[in-house]
Amino acid sequence: MAIDEMWLQSSILKKRLTNEIFYVNLEYEDKITIRLRSEICEWLGCQLTGERSEATVVLSVDCKLDVNLEAYEVKENEIIGTSSVGLLYGFYAYLRLKLSGANLSEKSAPAQSLRMINHWDQVDGTIERGYAGESIFFGRFGSNDVKDIGTDIFRNDFTRLKMYARFLASIGINAISLNNVNVRGLGTSLIVSPYIEKVGEIAKLFATFGLKTFLAINWAAPKLIGELKTSDPLDENVYTWWQQTIDHIYEVIPDFGGLVVKADSEGEPGPYQYGRNHADGANMLAKAFEKYNGLVIWRTFVYNSQTDWRNRKNDRAKAAYENFMPLDGDFSDNVILQIKFGPIDFGVREPLMPLFGALKKTNQLMEFQITAEYLGHQIDLNYVLSQWLEMIHFDNYGQPEDTISANSPVATHSGFVAIGNVGMDENWCGNKLAQANFYGFGRMCWNNDLSAAEILQEWLALTFPEVKAEVQKEIYELLIDSNQTYELYNAPLAVGSMMVPHYHYGPSINGYEYDRWGAFHFADRNGLGIDRTTATGTGYASLYAPEVAEIFEDKSKTPDEILLFFHYVEYGHLLHNGKTLIQTIYDQHFEGFERVKSYIKSWKSLKGQVDEATYDNVAERLERQLENARNWRDQVNTYFYRMSGIPDDKGREIYR
């Protein structure tokens, strides 16, 4: 079977462009404009003329079009970019408009400056939290546990990589990191020869699509591969080693983007080991990057992963705030903090991370997770845009989509980043419909004002351009509330965790309850939930802006859907929805399961209406989702029935 082209189905696009003749009108050529010509001629096989008069569509660059160098304008017979990359984006926008049958009239500039994808791919070919096959970058020739290996660890499938780069450019992504932030074994050596040269080959291809390539590093690299005795950021030899290493990277990859760093987190090494803080660590690296305009992207996912459940004052949710808020203003201009949208870890439901809006003098990236670690592993349907949009529009001293750049000293050093969800699977994502999330992430970065519904409609129109409108509508209905459906049958009302440890799919209600990861629900015979109030709990609620804190501090004001994240609540407590907590738990879990049953029925009605590969793929996933929803429903309901002793109002079956 051919590899899925995602929304860029060349044969269909070619048909829609049969009557078009393109002319590229440029003063200067560069690698991106050459790529553009190749996209027209070679990829799509369209007519590219040397005579302007013959053309039906003229492509050109006009630096006066917009202040934003990535902007474009598409008209009936014209595509203009502020720069060559703007023009490339304009070309894909033109394809999008053509395919969806919209008016050929769109002037647009990206809302977020940095629009980045992180890969958690590992040199042995596996992907941490990957649910769609092996890595497209690395092959399974090596092992993560070895330090050196004779064989080539790269997959070298440049056909696939080019398809991927095209997809990224087509949704406006402009930066990518290739390897997992947990950098171990041989992965540590990607920044040095002979591996960096191979990274360079990928980076060179990606650059033609306007993509900057980044690598994740192991903080201890100077010790591990540099033969130094320390990785102390204030040690002169450490700095020298990094400067030399970075100099060499730029010899090989002149437009290298920079580094991504997970330090002092979940057992990874970091500056804390040497009594230094994160600004010391990041700024040392940043200095070595200065002359190249390279970036240091520093993750704030730092917490004590040895939390003792016995002490209820411990609160992992507070960790990033406590570690980084005191450093606001201390980071160099080419350092960016990469901050997860929520305070825990991409959960089904979390409030906004309170650092957003609070950090005023620090470059910021808001981090999302496209790969469905906590959202059903691309087995369960889960169109997640509504959740993400809620985060970027959450008001804590202003809404993140505005404050992120406003609070970043260098506004262009800010934006959105997400962990990708693709692998070597034929449809890239394991579940064909999970492509919508990747597509949607790109579109959300570019235009913060699009709604989840608009993005989904757009994606459906592009991905299934030849199916009937009713069929698109049916798939739309399946997906649009699928994130809420998943939430319904998961851990109740944002209490978090309750899933199988490490694997993070399926229920294990006490899986983390007495473990060291700080993810507790505190359920007992009377109620459940985490008290994060200032008066009687961990005080996390007070980290928000006063208007927000006032809501979260007060059980009666906290919205139902986030209630158990902030409060311990008794089973008989009446919620805003007019029902008791226990009845809400039961109702949600029965409803979640029923919804999945209806998805299956709905999907079956589409047999023969969508291509067979997609039909079979989604049908198989839905059966597994039903089993998952059933397990969640029954285990959650039984657990809380055993705890509370309160039967279901409606007398539905809850196993003893």
Add this chain to the structure above:
Amino acid sequence: MAIDEMWLQSSILKKRLTNEIFYVNLEYEDKITIRLRSEICEWLGCQLTGERSEATVVLSVDCKLDVNLEAYEVKENEIIGTSSVGLLYGFYAYLRLKLSGANLSEKSAPAQSLRMINHWDQVDGTIERGYAGESIFFGRFGSNDVKDIGTDIFRNDFTRLKMYARFLASIGINAISLNNVNVRGLGTSLIVSPYIEKVGEIAKLFATFGLKTFLAINWAAPKLIGELKTSDPLDENVYTWWQQTIDHIYEVIPDFGGLVVKADSEGEPGPYQYGRNHADGANMLAKAFEKYNGLVIWRTFVYNSQTDWRNRKNDRAKAAYENFMPLDGDFSDNVILQIKFGPIDFGVREPLMPLFGALKKTNQLMEFQITAEYLGHQIDLNYVLSQWLEMIHFDNYGQPEDTISANSPVATHSGFVAIGNVGMDENWCGNKLAQANFYGFGRMCWNNDLSAAEILQEWLALTFPEVKAEVQKEIYELLIDSNQTYELYNAPLAVGSMMVPHYHYGPSINGYEYDRWGAFHFADRNGLGIDRTTATGTGYASLYAPEVAEIFEDKSKTPDEILLFFHYVEYGHLLHNGKTLIQTIYDQHFEGFERVKSYIKSWKSLKGQVDEATYDNVAERLERQLENARNWRDQVNTYFYRMSGIPDDKGREIYR
């Protein structure tokens, strides 16, 4: 550091034998008598004379000594065996008596005919449920997942293997299987060239110590390595393949013992796949072994590992009985059923497997587990003989130690078998004191009448022959109740499970509660326990002899320590001990932890009194045990406090 010699410390033995001159008086020599001469001369470096008149100790064989060919008699100046292997056992008995300072007067024959060790060693060098380093048989050159490999997978450490064979013979073991019963990948090929030849080298060495070598097989071998299309036991080609394979094994290993089979269990293939029963499967193999007097050892650990927790009538405890009781009398004379002592899986506390006493026409082996899978991983102290002896003396239509051979059509095809606990660790067992269990297993097989206390005293006298009696006494006190201590801080009153899934060390109270392994505790806000009565539960209790069933069917008669295995009990229920269930849970868990604290104090008093390696080893283990006991105490107490809402009578700290 030198490898620990266990109880056979050659330098000390040599000292004790300084004045002895040995003379071996034999009509015929064989490989065992040659080994015996080598043990005297080469291993111990003692004097072995050719002149009877010079000797202080005469060794000889007298077939009229006893009806049992393995019997021996030790006198002041004489060691006699009924056969050469009896003489070898007599020699080690002589060493034991010499070392412990006992009277040189012992006539003895083994109580159990087969006294076997199973290894769960895998061809990649790992050991399933091994807690003492890698396999002594296989090295880490291969992988369990591959089918073929060029490199030698054997460790080839014959120095180590000889030490091990000596130890086995010294405690009377006469059979051993080398590889894990879960046979996968390359392990499947151990029965064919070129691997069987390497097995042959080990078997040849072991035979000189009176040990028969066995291998575990994969039931699907004819398909997997024989290129047949089926493994159906009634298929003629399948039989032919097995016959040829077994013929070849005997060419290489003329005294090969036979095969160990785990079929239709926990996902392993078996005759059920072809609509055949276990007798069909076992008898087919048995036929191929007939002319060699080889044995087929067939495990009864067969259960549905896809149990749905929703249906409380499902009961894994009944599975072996239900699968094998109807086949009583159907197995060939050279088939032996290997039956775990309890109905679940070597748990901390289980009742006797009801097949014992009930099976009347089937050769039987009672299976134990020396490796401490459920008993603390050789981290926690756990001298387990008391638990085993309770099993072999449990009366269900007679006591197993008598009924096993009486109910076996071929009495010599019966006995005891255990999973070993040794690996490449310097002290073999990870924990020096865990040697006592291996030693004790051998002694228990030989003499069913020894008490746990006698065996422990004996082991201490032999293992620490040069430390003061008070010190031996102190270690005795540490160990003698250690199994009970472990039980105190584990899952309460035989309810089972509650440990970390798969790993089986440390608490995870709901780890198996909603999983597919049929190991549930059913705790709710009112009580906990499994109702296995006939009236209201699974009916398992009725599988016992009427006098026993009557006790287990009745909550008021069931002993406290096994109560929750048979009954669901409310927290406020008064136990035989005069306390409520919940208070008993609290008390036991506080006490268990306190006992471990006292062990540490006691062990610290021995610093300088035992050798440093042992001191450090046990000290390190005890610290880890304390942490484990603390985790168990706090998680169990908190869990049941949260469930029941009932505080501790004594006001001790239970975390909320």
